[in-house]
Amino acid sequence: MEFRLDGTRVVLDVHPRVNAWFTTRKGGVSSAPFDTLNLSYSVDDLPANIVENRRRALLGSGRGLNELVMPHQIHQNHIEWVGPExxxxxxxxxxxxxxxxxxxTESDALVLGMGFADCVPIYLTDADAQAVGILHAGWRGTAAQIQKLGVEQLVRRGIDRRRILAGIGPSIGPCCYEVDRPVYDAISAVAGGEPLVQKDEEHWWLDLKKANRILLQMVGVLPENIVEAPFCTGCRSDLFFSYRVEGRRSGRMGGYICLKNK
Ligand SMILES: [Zn+2]
Known part of the structure; x- marks a missing residue:
């Protein structure tokens, strides 16, 4: 189980019956500052470019836009099960x-997709590939324990938590993520002080991937069943969009997961 760069995307090898991947900023049609594979309609990019980029983001999975499901993300912790409908x-x-x-989802008829620019994508499935899921965990979602709620959703469907497999995808690293006291308080309250390194009186470096790893383990996911992507989206602006580095006009990348249907 690992994340690896495959052409213009990062692939998570998690289970032979699961496709899971994360787009980079490469391989699309948008102009600066959205160069080139921006997937978000909430930035000032041209809709025609976004549709083409979203189509390209699914290439290689054998899926089309008609099979994709995406939510409106609000940095909270609500989770939905979706199906062919x-x-x-x-x-x-x-x-x-x-x-x-x-x-x-438990259906192989659809692809789950979400948008990211620094926040942590968490991919979930299990050793029998009964279900797949993806979570959007910025500091707010992490503090609201969306990763624990995700695991509980699978357990409620009869999946043994010791058989849950989790991939923590490309996101901002502690090298590039300085936070202030409210964030320190919110994260340390749930994950303890380990993911935070003090910079000065009022600032800390936050390792959001580590915070999510700790919280996943706290809810019973085995350490050997969790893998982290080696990339920092802030350090690698050649490869990724970064809200922290590029600001509001940063493009957005996509995290996708589906059960294979053939
Ligand atoms: Zn960095």
């Missing part, structure tokens, strides 16, 4: 699953 929702920006930061 949701196919296409949010895929072209219209009618996304509302106010949701986690998607799960």
């Amino acid at each position: 949701h196919k296409g929702r949010g895929a072209r920006g219209q009618n996304p699953i509302s106010a949701t930061d986690g998607l799960f």
Whole structure:
């Protein structure tokens, strides 16, 4: 189980019956500052470019936009199970699953997708590939323990937590993520002080991947069943968009997961 760079995307090898990947900023059609594979309608990019980029983001998976489901993400901890009846929702920006930061499915008829620029994508499945899910965990979602809620969702479907497999994808590293006291308080309250290194009186470096790893282990996911992507989106602006580095006009990348249907 590992994340590896494969052409213009980062692939998570997690289970032979699961496809999971993360796009980079490469391989798209958008101009600066969205060069080139921006996937978000909420920045000032051209809609025609975004549709083409979203189509390209699915290439290699054998899936089209009509099979994609995307939510409206709000940095909280609500999770939705979706099925074939949701196919296409949010895929072209219209009618996304509302106010949701986690998607799960047991169906092989759809692809789950979410947008990222520094926040942590968490990919979940299990050793039998009964279900797949993806979570959007920035500091707020992490502090709201969306990763624990995600694990509990799988357990409620009858999956043994010791058989859950988790991939923590490309996101901002502690090298590039300085936070202030409110964030320190929120993260240390749930994950302890380990993911935080003090910089000065009022600032800390936050390792959000480590915080999520700790919280996943606290809810029973085995350490050997968790893998972390080696990339920092802040350090690698050649490869990724970064909200921290590029600001509000940064493009957005996509995290995707699906059960293979053939
Ligand atoms: Zn960095």
